[in-house]
Amino acid sequence: MTNIDLLFSVSDRIFIWGRKFPTSFCGSGLWVVTAEERGKHDKQFDSLSPVLGHVSGEQARKFFLQSGLPAAVLAEIWNLADLDGDGKMDRLEFSIAMKLIKLKLQGRNLPTSLPLVMKQNPASSCGTSAPQSARLGRK
Numbered sequence: 772m773t774n775i776d777l778l779f780s781v782s783d784r785i786f787i788w789g790r791k792f793p794t795s796f797c798g799s800g801l802w803v804v805t806a807e808e809r810g811k812h813d814k815q816f817d818s819l820s821p822v823l824g825h826v827s828g829e830q831a832r833k834f835f836l837q838s839g840l841p842a843a844v845l846a847e848i849w850n851l852a853d854l855d856g857d858g859k860m861d862r863l864e865f866s867i868a869m870k871l872i873k874l875k876l877q878g879r880n881l882p883t884s885l886p887l888v889m890k891q892n893p894a895s896s897c898g899t900s901a902p903q904s905a906r907l908g909r910k
């Protein structure tokens with residue numbers, strides 16, 4: 772196991788408990804929103820009662836403030852995540868914002884522009900990994 776593997780497995784264990792294989796260590800690792808994370812983000816998104824696939828800026832702001840990050844940092848995250856700049860969050864934008872909040876809470880610096888890999892669907896960013904459900908014996 773290399774040092775890099777070690778580094779990633781430590782941070783993965785915090786968020787992907789119960790899973791033996793760190794899934795985010797493919798593509799450009801750090802910025803990849805994994806399928807698990809996306810699933811969680813989608814649930815949180817739905818809990819905000821989106822209208823026509825969007826949550827309003829106000830709804831999202833209140834939710835993001837619960838992270839404990841300063842409003843100025845959240846504004847920066849918003850600017851990165853609101854891809855079309857319409858002042859609302861759709862499912863993907865919300866997921867990107869959540870991921871950036873998580874990384875920021877881990878002490879990472881925010882990117883100056885959004886890494887391309889964050890705009891991709893979770894499945895497409897890790898095409899070479901074997902199906903996790905098979906390994907874990909689930910259907």
Ligand SMILES: [Ca+2]
Nearest residue numbers: 853855857859
């Ligand atoms: Ca938007």
